[in-house]
Amino acid sequence: MRERWLYRGSIPVATGFTLLVLVARLAGQQAQPAQAPEHAGEYSQADIQSGSVVYAAQCSQCHGPTGDQVSGVDLRSGRFRNATSDDDLRRIVTNGLPGTSMPGRRLEAAQLTAIIAYVRNMRDFNSASVAAGSAAHGLTVFEGTGRCASCHTVAGKGSRVAPDLSEIGSSRNAAALQQSLLDPSSAMMPINRPVRIVTKTGQTINGRRLNEDTYTIQLMTDQERLLSVAKADLRDYQVLTTSSMPSYKDKLSPQDIADVVAYLGSLRAAGGGPGGRGGAGAGPGGAGRQGGPPQGAPPAPGGR
Numbered sequence: 062m063r064e065r066w067l068y069r070g071s072i073p074v075a076t077g078f079t080l081l082v083l084v085a086r087l088a089g090q091q092a093q094p095a096q097a098p099e100h101a102g103e104y105s106q107a108d109i110q111s112g113s114v115v116y117a118a119q120c121s122q123c124h125g126p127t128g129d130q131v132s133g134v135d136l137r138s139g140r141f142r143n144a145t146s147d148d149d150l151r152r153i154v155t156n157g158l159p160g161t162s163m164p165g166r167r168l169e170a171a172q173l174t175a176i177i178a179y180v181r182n183m184r185d186f187n188s189a190s191v192a193a194g195s196a197a198h199g200l201t202v203f204e205g206t207g208r209c210a211s212c213h214t215v216a217g218k219g220s221r222v223a224p225d226l227s228e229i230g231s232s233r234n235a236a237a238l239q240q241s242l243l244d245p246s247s248a249m250m251p252i253n254r255p256v257r258i259v260t261k262t263g264q265t266i267n268g269r270r271l272n273e274d275t276y277t278i279q280l281m282t283d284q285e286r287l288l289s290v291a292k293a294d295l296r297d298y299q300v301l302t303t304s305s306m307p308s309y310k311d312k313l314s315p316q317d318i319a320d321v322v323a324y325l326g327s328l329r330a331a332g333g334g335p336g337g338r339g340g341a342g343a344g345p346g347g348a349g350r351q352g353g354p355p356q357g358a359p360p361a362p363g364g365r
Contacts, residue, residue: 104178109186110240111247112179115172117237118250123162126234128183137183150177186236192319199324202317207309209321215328221285223269223306224253230329238322242313245304255305256280258290259297266290270300 117126128136143158144150151173157165168176179186203209212223229238241248256270258278268280268288278298279289292298309318 104182108175108178109182110236111172112175112177113186113234113236114240114248115168115176116179117233117240118248119166119168119176121232121234121237126230126232126237128180136180139181147177147181150180192315194316194319194321194323196320196323196327198317199320199322202313202321203324206317207313207321212306221281222283226325227328228330230326233325235322235326238325239318242309242318242321244308244310245306246302249302249304255301255303257297257299257301258295260290260294261296263296 120128124130124134124136128134129138133142134140141150144153153163154168154173154176155165157163203215209226210219212220214221214225214227216227233241237248252270254270256268256278258266258268258280260266266280266282266288268282270278270280271287272279276293277289277291279287282288309321313321
């Protein structure tokens with residue numbers, strides 16, 4: 062077909078076949094979906110640091126401290142089964158993956174941003190943020206100057222007031238352990254948050270939440286008593302946001318802190334590392350960050 066052009070003043074107007082081609086091309090351009098950027102942009106150091114804590118609390122039990130415990134997934138190396146862009150990661154973290162052990166997580170917007178930033182920077186973050194220490198001297202500090210055994214248990218030795226650390230090295234990386242020592246409240250997990258209850262008879266009980274459902278609360282009291290109470294019998298119930306564990310930032314030297322981190326990192330499940338012991342879900346700080354699921358929720362991610 063021969064192309065024909067009409068002129069109105071100095072502006073050419075396409076007709077016939079040429080007009081059809083132009084319309085088809087325009088329609089094709091509009092039909093193409095916009096490509097989401099793989100990365101939303103630069104990640105701030107503050108988000109990466111915060112994300113390491115969220116990751117340790119919410120993800121490390123399944124993915125491991127270095128992100129390579131799920132078959133076919135290596136978060137530290139950026140190898141995923143079901144994600145390419147940051148938006149993909151946000152969707153999977155929030156909604157989970159149906160048909161897998163990966164549940165969704167109810168995280169605050171800032172926490173979600175932080176965990177994406179951390180996952181995208183795991184390799185560099187872990188290698189540069191924590192000084193190397195001596196596990197042997199760390200044990201001495203743990204049992205001596207730090208008085209950690211007055212609240213924590215390791216291999217059946219110590220107190221049950223705070224979480225059992227016998228296997229903490231299996232679920233927390235060095236950066237998260239250091240954060241727990243320097244700023245315990247920022248590293249608290251929902252599973253072990255400190256609580257205060259007041260019964261209808263006026264009795265006040267402080268302790269560590271172990272489990273909670275619609276009708277009851279199970280806790281370890283500060284007297285090391287395992288207690289289950291019905292919510293109907295309570296006059297007041299508070300989940301506290303401040304850890305009872307003190308910060309060791311000004312109590313121990315930087316080298317002592319590095320040594321304690323090395324010791325805690327050596328506490329792993331049988332066959333899982335230097336300590337020959339294994340990993341509790343909570344860090345030394347003893348309780349968790351807001352925004353996660355209550356105790357009893359499914360385990361952390363299983364297949365990004």
